[in-house]
Amino acid sequence: MKRILYTFITLCTIGIWGCEEPETQGTLSVDIKYKDKKQTIVTSLGDELGEFLSSKSSLPIKFEIESVTAENGSSTDALFELIEVPVYTQAITGNESAEALALKTKIASLPAVSVGEYTGKLIVREGNNIAADKYHFNIKVTNVSGSAILDDALILEVKDFDIIGFSDFQSGVPVIERIADSPNQILFTAYDENSVVIPADSIDFVAERAKGFKGIFVDDTAEGELWEVDFPVRPADTYVYLNEDQRYINFALGKPGSYKVTFYK
Incomplete structure (x- = not known):
């Protein structure tokens, strides 16, 4: 009887210890x-x-x-x-x-x-x-x-630069080119749906300028609308009016220099 009781106690002890959680060392998964x-x-x-x-x-x-x-x-x-x-x-x-x-x-x-x-x-x-x-x-x-x-x-x-987003330009997506190391400026040019140049005086950034890129208007030139900018030019939803049709572009320029941005109405 004593032997049976001893065996029972021993099995219970083993069972109790077997239920305890082993000491964990943590895991570093292979699929991280x-x-x-x-x-x-x-x-x-x-x-x-x-x-x-x-x-x-x-x-x-x-x-x-x-x-x-x-x-x-x-x-x-x-x-x-x-x-x-x-x-x-x-x-x-x-x-x-x-x-x-x-x-x-x-x-x-x-x-x-x-x-x-x-x-x-x-x-x-x-x-x-x-x-x-x-x-x-x-x-x-x-x-x-x-x-x-x-x-x-x-x-x-x-x-050096990137176009982050833009609205639906019917004739094609906007294009950014870095054309020279200086001066620090952006020349905006545009074409209509028939690939005809839109004159600079028909490109307008005046409305909602608070939401757009930070720059200083210089002049309407034969090539397009010219702006002075400080670098970097941070991302911002810039609204542009091409012959009074509103579009927007969100772009960023990092490397200083002279850039050309072309829109296709």
């Missing part, structure tokens, strides 16, 4: 990746890019840039060049005066491109001098389980 591998930005402009999919990996995950290569041979030095940027030292309510906001701000030197330590987002800072190219990033990820290198985790395409 960025949702959209390819990202695009205009040089000199800033943004945060890339959503990371951690799958069943243990959090938090720490991110580092392991290495970068340029597809067309551009130097990658500009990606790590230090840029002076304002950073907040205190919480911001949004109701601060300019003076109060200045007291909560300091200037820090940060690399043109970095990766969010615990978000994985690629942080591109405004004021960079990154050459137009496609940059391939290898990203190192680390959690409680260990580390891994994600080869070619992100591809950042940097452009």
Whole structure:
């Protein structure tokens, strides 16, 4: 009887210990990746890019840039060049005066491109001098389980300029060309549905200018409507009237110089 009781107690003990969770070491899933591998930005402009999919990996995950290569041979030095940027030292309510906001701000030197330590987002800072190219990033990820290198985790395409959106231009899509290194200006030209040049005095950016790109009108010339601009030219819905027909274009220009924008009514 004693032997039977002892055996029963022993089995129960084994059963109890067998039900306990083993000590976990975490998981770094093999299917972790960025949702959209390819990202695009205009040089000199800033943004945060890339959503990371951690799958069943243990959090938090720490991110580092392991290495970068340029597809067309551009130097990658500009990606790590230090840029002076304002950073907040205190919480911001949004109701601060300019003076109060200045007291909560300091200037820090940060690399043109970095990766969010615990978000994985690629942080591109405004004021960079990154050459137009496609940059391939290898990203190192680390959690409680260990580390891994994600080869070619992100591809950042940097452009000198870009058309982000536009309304329905019946005769064709707008075209942007960088035609010279100077002066810093934009020449707007347009054609009607019969491919006839629309005179500059029939191209109008006056209405709703507050929503458009920031520039200074220079003159209506034989080639088109001429504007002076400061760089970078940031994205904005710019409304243009071609013979009084309203259209809009959203574009960004990063590399300083002389540009030509052509509309097709």
